[in-house]
Amino acid sequence: AGAYKYFMKKVKKGRLKPFELSTKLAHMSPGQNLTxxxxxxxxxxxxxxxxxxxxxxxxxxxxxxxxxxxxxxxxxxxxxxxxxxxxxxxxxxxxxxxxxxxxxxxxxxxxxxxxxxxxxxxxxxxxxxxxxxxxxxxxDSPGFYTTRALAFFLAEASLLLEEGSNIEEIDSALTDFGFPVGPITLMDEVGIDVGIHVLDEMNNSFPDRVKLPNGLGAIQQSGRLGRKNGKGFFTYEDGQKVGPDESIYELMGDDKRTYKFVPAEDIQDRCVFIFINETIRCVEEGVLNHAYDGDIGAVFGLGFPPFLGGPLKYVDHLGSKNVLNKLKSLEEKFGARFAPSKLLRDLAEKDGKFFPEEP
Structure with a gap:
């Protein structure tokens, strides 16, 4: 059914001829065994x-x-x-x-x-x-590249939510930065159950660096799966997102949670720089074969703003020393999960770039 709908859309738009639809569907043989x-x-x-x-x-x-x-x-x-x-x-x-x-x-x-x-x-x-x-x-490694980097990004956004930021402020800060959707919306789109499963896997693999908020378990236990069951961080009517579900705030953290304004720039710094740092770690560990792969994966798979070139090209734009100093500052405020990777420290020491051959 899914394949038929996909190809039928192309037929209606004139991108596929009716006989080609039949040919493509004929290539498929659904079954319930391994015959x-x-x-x-x-x-x-x-x-x-x-x-x-x-x-x-x-x-x-x-x-x-x-x-x-x-x-x-x-x-x-x-x-x-x-x-x-x-x-x-x-x-x-x-x-x-x-x-x-x-x-x-x-x-x-x-x-x-x-x-x-x-x-x-x-x-x-x-x-x-x-x-x-x-x-x-x-x-091969836990989370490979894309899921690993994304997990740090989503975990940080979830911590901001637990600390008192509201859903709209977090999402708006990151869409203003250039992401197509905010991290809280993304959790609903992917599925809260899937998102929490991935975050738990990354927490088990990197317990010293992945910090998760206490409220995620309560959110999952409340039966929220996101868009797919019409109940998540947002409310839905007829499959369409209406707005943030205010009852989420009661599930995050404990009864002491109160609203806390965090400037958009600070939200961006925490989510983006932890993402960048983990991407650099993946290069350092050989998970990524080349910096180009990190940028391609982030732009085409994770929605990193394409006009910035990708997380590693963005490091070159900002300057490795400036990125190192930013992460050191975040580490002082929020702990070891922001500790700069060794590769970044080495690069900053010689004022180097990931793409030295490019202007």
């Missing part, structure tokens, strides 16, 4: 973010697979190495992280482990190109 999977060159799994379930699907696929079949997991946070831990052929397992809605979001993040064969990664890359995707290839 025919043996012939596939690549299998893309997209079940819920549960390691055990993904391992089960992988085992079922391997039982039917031919010797050159690639298995790709569409996961946003679970390390591919954990999913492939029980695989018969871990060299044929990788991640293909698509962004929702897949038909609109241009980025594809391919995740490889130290066991993934080059030919398997090449096959995933070629399929991504045929899909018309902007592709980055990253090293």
């Amino acid at each position: 025919g999977f043996k012939l596939a060159d690549i299998v893309i799994e997209a079940v819920f973010e549960d390691v055990g379930l993904k391992q089960e699907i992988l085992a079922q696929a391997e039982a039917k697979a031919h010797e050159n079949q690639v298995f790709a997991s569409n996961t946003s946070a679970l390390p591919i190495g954990r999913i492939a831990a029980k695989a018969k052929h871990p060299e044929r397992v990788l991640g293909m992280h698509f962004f929702s809605p897949v038909e609109k979001m241009p980025l594809l993040e391919i995740v490889v482990t130290d066991k993934t064969a080059d030919w398997a990664a090449d096959r995933a890359f070629r399929i991504g190109l045929k899909m018309g995707k902007q592709i980055i290839v990253v090293k």
Whole structure:
């Protein structure tokens, strides 16, 4: 049904001829079992973010697979190495992280482990190109690049909410900075259950740096899932967002929470610079192969303002020393989660750039 609606929109807009719609739908063979999977060159799994379930699907696929079949997991946070831990052929397992809605979001993040064969990664890359995707290839780690950087961004926005800022001020500050949607709206769009699951995963992986507000658990327990069930940080009528749900404030923190005005510039600094710092860490750790990948991933997958070039190009614009000093100031006020990465400190020491060859 989803594919039909997608292609039918193209027919109505004249971008696809009616007979082409029939041809494309004929290429699909829905089913409830693995019949025919043996012939596939690549299998893309997209079940819920549960390691055990993904391992089960992988085992079922391997039982039917031919010797050159690639298995790709569409996961946003679970390390591919954990999913492939029980695989018969871990060299044929990788991640293909698509962004929702897949038909609109241009980025594809391919995740490889130290066991993934080059030919398997090449096959995933070629399929991504045929899909018309902007592709980055990253090293396996918790949250890969995009989810990891985004988690720090969302966690900081959630802390601001707990500390007393209101929803509109947080979202407006970041959309004014250049993001297409604010972080609180994004939580509703992605799904509060999914967002909290990702934040918990990142908190488990980086407990010294990811700080989560106390109120998120209460929000999830209240049955709020976001737009998909019409109940989230915002209220909805007939699927359309109406405005912030004021009862959210009662769930954040404790009874002592009171409104606290935070200037838009301070909201921007906390959310943006923690995002930038984590991107730099991903370069430092080799999760990102090159600074270009960090900027492509942030712009095409996470909505980082394109007119700024990406988080690392933005560092070059501001100057690495200025970014270092900003993070040091934030660290003094808010703690170790803002501690500048070693790569940034090294870069600032020599007044260096991520893109020295560019003006």
